[in-house]
Amino acid sequence: MLKNIEISNKELIILMAGFIIGDSIIVNIARAVKQDAWISIIISWVFAYVLIGMYVYIAKLNPNKTLIEILIDIFGKYIGRILSVLYLWYFLHLSSLIFRSYSEYISIVVFPETPRIFITAFSSVALVIGLKYGLETIARTSMIAFIIPPISIIIILLRSFKHMDITNIQPVLEYGMNPILKTSFGLLTFPFGEAILFLMIFTFVNKKEKILKSSFISITFVGVLLIIISLMNIMVLGPEMINRNYFNLHRTSTVVPGAIIDPFITVSQLVLAAIQIWICIYSLLIGITQLFNLNDYKPFVIPIVIISVSLSNWLYNNVAEMFRIAQEIYPYYAIPFQFIIPIIILIISLIKQKGNSKSTST
Amino acid sequence: MRTILYKVILTLIIISILLGTTGCWDNVTLIEKAIVLGIGLDKIDDDTIEVTLQIINPVSLSSQGNSSGSTNTNNVWVHSTQGDTLFDTIRKQLQTVNRKPYYSHLQLIVIGEELARSGIGEFLDFFERDQELRLAPNVVIAKDTTAKKILSAKSDLENIPAMHLMEILLNDKSDFHIYNVRLFDIITSLNFPKKNPTIGKIEIKEEVSELKIANIDVKGAGIFLEDKLIGWIDDDSVEGLNYILGKVQNGLIIVKDPLNEEELVTIEQKRSDTKIGLNIEGDQFKYSINIKAQGTIGGQQGEDDLTNQKNSKMLEKKVEDSINKKVQNIVDLAQNEYKSDIFGFGEKLYKEYPDYWKNVESNWEDEFSNALVEINVDFKIINSGLIDSANEIE
């Protein structure tokens, strides 16, 4: 039953783009380098092609297998299963992180009186319904909804043109390349490296030859959008405000006199968070079915979402912690999941392939 | 699966989604909101401040229909409260205002002179943190009067006085003597070390029992050192300041006719562009203010032909001198009398030569005063309206 699901490459592009952008606008770790944030983003963007290209290559070497299946395949039943559980934890944790950052944003900016847990809980109901319907529904809904974020950004961009001051990006490289490189590394893991999750999704794409191209189109879209947003924020707000404000894009939209445009951002965030959470939980569900040799994930949707929501509340005590951990801890925590294990998989897959071709030629 | 249980659960789910995601918890309907358009801050004594809110009175507005306020009794309601900190003084408003103040449409912030002199920094914190407040409202300082009085003034043209005042401020594009600044600009000025804001001035020109906006003057500006008001600058200086900051576009320049000192010519400037350059020679900072503008002859008192080559050039020189003088005026004031960097020269140094800035930052007041400032004005008269020479009255 699992294997009858199919999504097209167009849907893959949108899903991947929406997923990667996700909550990176809310939890923006490039803030640390103030007016050079855009440089950090460009650097991490370039490396993202390499990183994600590696993930696609892994999928090519292990056709029609999801990440969990690859892990069991390559590392054997015991270690493979242990690593799978670790990855399932990573997917769950990531979904909780996004629930948390999204509901913190809504709680601080939009609904200050509503208790945050209720915001999370009510948002999750709609997400559950999408999951129960399946990946194809999620993909199609995302296709339609994903038009909102880029249009919102364009609207904000046009309105804030007059208020942009290009000299705000000066002095360039004020603190040197070191902080910028450190932040680039962070940006590479969050948001770009999270695309490792797509190793659970690639098996559902109908035209597998086009996956690399689709992924690169996604990355290009994400990079351009993030750079535009970053530059816009820097030029409108100036370096000091970038660092002091939690939510730069929102602040930019309130500085522009005239119409109130920040609701656009709120809706965009909803769409992006939804896509990202969907992919996280969907990967988690598929992983569970594969780990336990079941043939359907649908019964587990609600319990998993409840655990995810509950975990999101448990994770931190306040917003400051959330930002701090994202900045200082998350990049390193993600290394095994996004770099170490995938590289090992890559090497072993290559060795296996060589082994196979040798045995077929003899 | 059309059991009753199924339907009940489905309904519950739909209701819960609607309840939770559309913000019903936070729901404050429009009727329950008091839309604040203008806010005024005054200092009463060392510990007390007074906050005045100008709130829309929707009942009165809707009953008047579309009439533009000639019988404008109470389209807005003005109310003041006193307290120790800004937040709690505003909360006290709830003791009289029956609705919760809603600031997202705030247009104007008026600050009383006394409060401005003792420092506005602490109040800006409230404005920055609150999520309903946008940083876009315009700010003015009330000279020789209180913000409370200014906000109580009535308008003959607009339903809402605060909007009227705000729109006057927006005329700064066409009148050089108005200085308009947003809350955002003030906050960023204060953020940057040694950069000081200038805020537009508002004052009562004639005292009458029922104060109207027609009795109020919006022009001139107040100079600040950090967050404290230290002095006022007059119209000409404001014109110079507007030129330096590149805030002028369309405005009038009146000069003496080059051929006849007794008569005046009115030039209408169409556009202008200011570029500030910075050069460092040894220890000396050299700033250059380069203004390029163009305009047309709006009117002349005399009858000479000012459009021929020679006369035109003389006229342009007169205009350039006039602008030059005004810019020089404000530069002198800022450097010598007030020692306050209101132009952002320090910020420019930081952006282009960050290492130099690090060295002089702590001493910037003196460095700023000693910086050499060169002013270059280039004005072109592009046409003279529909006629080329004045009507010779014979």
Add this chain to the structure above:
Amino acid sequence: MTIKLIVLLIVIFFIVIAIDMPYIKKKSSKRIFTIYFSLIVIGFIMSLLQIIDKAPESPVVLIEKIVRYIVY
């Protein structure tokens, strides 16, 4: 206040189980049943502990300790 929340939590879980019941009955696989109920129990305990403020330190604290040890 907490009592209200606990009651709300129990009600939610009953609703959830009621929604999923027909689905689970159809599957009638022992595995699915166990996994489902383990997940429900985990979710319930996590939420309950947080409501009554007896939740242990979040796993993030553990992760932070490990990362700080290795990296810094």
